[in-house]
Amino acid sequence: MTKVTVVGAGNVGATCADVLAYKEIAEEVVLIDIKDGIAEGKALDIWQKAPIDVYDSRTVGSTNDYAKTAGSDVVVITSGLPRKPGMTRDDLIETNAGIVKSVTENVVKHSPNAIIIVVSNPLDVMTYQAHITSKLPRTKVIGMAGILDTARYRAFLAEALNVSPKEIQAILMGGHGDTMVPLPRYTTVGGIPVTELIDSEKLDAIIERTKFGGGELVKLMGTSAWYAPGSAAAQMVEAIIKNQRRVFPVCIKLDGEYGIDDCYLGVPVILGRNGVEKVIELDLNDAEKQLLEVSRSHVKEVMDVLDKIGSN
Numbered sequence: 001m002t003k004v005t006v007v008g009a010g011n012v013g014a015t016c017a018d019v020l021a022y023k024e025i026a027e028e029v030v031l032i033d034i035k036d037g038i039a040e041g042k043a044l045d046i047w048q049k050a051p052i053d054v055y056d057s058r059t060v061g062s063t064n065d066y067a068k069t070a071g072s073d074v075v076v077i078t079s080g081l082p083r084k085p086g087m088t089r090d091d092l093i094e095t096n097a098g099i100v101k102s103v104t105e106n107v108v109k110h111s112p113n114a115i116i117i118v119v120s121n122p123l124d125v126m127t128y129q130a131h132i133t134s135k136l137p138r139t140k141v142i143g144m145a146g147i148l149d150t151a152r153y154r155a156f157l158a159e160a161l162n163v164s165p166k167e168i169q170a171i172l173m174g175g176h177g178d179t180m181v182p183l184p185r186y187t188t189v190g191g192i193p194v195t196e197l198i199d200s201e202k203l204d205a206i207i208e209r210t211k212f213g214g215g216e217l218v219k220l221m222g223t224s225a226w227y228a229p230g231s232a233a234a235q236m237v238e239a240i241i242k243n244q245r246r247v248f249p250v251c252i253k254l255d256g257e258y259g260i261d262d263c264y265l266g267v268p269v270i271l272g273r274n275g276v277e278k279v280i281e282l283d284l285n286d287a288e289k290q291l292l293e294v295s296r297s298h299v300k301e302v303m304d305v306l307d308k309i310g311s312n
């Protein structure tokens with residue numbers, strides 16, 4: 001039986017569990033939260049939607065009882081504080097590092113073979129936290145951000161070009177923050193290079209909007225986004241459970257790829273049953289390399305903060 005656990009039954013976690021259930025990505029979806037009753041309630045609500053939306057994935061909720069998560073194939077960690085207007089993702093580090101650490105310990109105790117997908121922010125550094133706590137191979141502890149950031153970029157492009165978002169293919173690299181690196185050279189619209197369809201001024205504006213896409217939503221809603229993030233995490237789960245070998249930007253510890261060691265960054269990978277099956281190394285030009293270096297150095301600074309906090 002395929003089993004997926006989602007830790008954190010808040011906005012992102014519940015949305016992810018809902019997508020996993022209605023798309024029948026896993027036979028059993030376990031939702032778990034520290035807050036009394038919330039995971040049980042949301043899991044029951046999703047289960048009661050099954051006859052309406054016609055799916056048979058079973059959803060189960062639990063208040064911090066990790067025995068219910070035992071034997072999960074994939075675990076998605078969404079537990080942690082979201083930011084409020086005026087905050088950066090990095091401001092969440094202290095609280096969320098402690099949460100991600102204790103959650104990861106419980107996860108690996110009950111599901112030692114699970115692939116872990118981290119969603120909590122600051123994303124790249126929380127992936128670092130989960131990786132060192134779990135002691136699993138780097139290919140099995142990965143972060144979700146690139147699918148979301150690329151989706152924002154693709155949605156903005158679809159709007160500007162007045163085409164279906166389905167037609168936009170794109171890749172984006174780097175950390176999940178203002179230093180992310182959208183790559184116009186690797187962006188196509190139905191196979192046509194995007195640069196042939198849009199002028200550079202408009203494209204630059206879309207890239208800037210993408211970089212601050214999370215903040216735009218925080219400003220509007222007073223908390224961060226959940227529909228696209230929840231779906232993005234579920235899409236990663238699907239690629240793993242169904243061994244789809246899809247090409248996605250995913251956060252992983254780099255071990256020499258792109259000339260970078262010991263840093264957690266978004267890069268294109270092939271995602272399949274074993275987690276990251278392969279890191280794809282693009283032949284970046286000098287300008288792209290420079291942008292990636294800015295992003296690497298920022299993420300490294302935040303990794304150093306985590307080392308100092310000492311929750312490792």
Ligand SMILES: NC(=O)c1ccc[n+]([C@@H]2O[C@H](COP(=O)([O-])OP(=O)(O)OC[C@H]3O[C@@H](n4cnc5c(N)ncnc54)[C@H](O)[C@@H]3O)[C@@H](O)[C@H]2O)c1
Binds near residue numbers: 118
């Ligand atoms: N990677 C991304 O692209 C991305 C996108 C959106 C949100 N996020 C991040 O995801 C996290 C969750 O966002 P949200 O909007 O769902 O927040 P939320 O407040 O709606 O939900 C978080 C949930 O985590 C639970 N929680 C806290 N500590 C826990 C613990 N020790 N064990 C189990 N559950 C615990 C809370 O009770 C709460 O229900 C935030 O850190 C946010 O910044 C990341």
Ligand SMILES: O=C(O)C[C@H](O)C(=O)O
Binds near residue numbers: 148213217
């Ligand atoms: O912006 C945030 O704080 C949440 C998330 O990282 C996002 O990009 O939506």
